[in-house]
Amino acid sequence: MQESKRQKQVAGLLNEELNAIFLRMGLTMMNGGMISIASVKITPDLYDARVYLSAFQVKDTNEVLKTFEEKTKEIRKELGARVRHQLRSIPELKFYIDDTLDYVFKMEELFDKIKKEEEDKK
Template sequence: MQETKRQKQIGQLIQEELSDIFQRMGFNVLEGGMISIAAVKMTPDLLEAKVYLSMFQIKDQDGMLGRINERMGEIKKALGQRVGKQLRRVPELTFFLDETLDYVFKMEELFKKIKEDDSNIKGNSDINKDTK
């Protein structure tokens, strides 16, 4: 089912506010890596928000997700203070890992390998033509 305009608006608002909250709490740059809010998807009743986190160069992503969940109360309180006038209720937050960036890197590696293999095959066929 496609998101409504209101769901998208609230999702964008929460994404912006959470990004700022994460920056103030020091979550955006940790252990030499970066965390960003990739997307926020709202349920139709606007009571639940699925927050997708993109983690770049963070080795223990599940551990980091656990640390963020430990501070959920603090995050939700800060979010409530910021969006309390726009929303009747602050949505329940659920954090997920966004693996789009990992997928992109894997695809780039595969394309590089295919290109290398293709150039090796062409190089070998040129050698075979020269020997005939």
């Protein structure tokens, strides 16, 4: 099912505000790596938001996810203060690790390996 215009608008607003909140709270650098928001998906009723985090050069992504889950209440409170005039209710936040970057690196390694094997055969 495709996202509605309102879902996209709210997701964009949440993405923008959460980025600012993460910067203020010092959540962009963890475990020797960088954390950023890959995307925000919101349910049609606008009550639940899935925040996909991109972790670059982070040693333990599970620990990062645990940290965000522990700070969810504080993040949601700050978000509520920032968007209270734009949204009737503040969505519940659920954090997930976006592993598409890892997938891209693995695919590139496989393509390089295949290319090298083909060159060795020639």
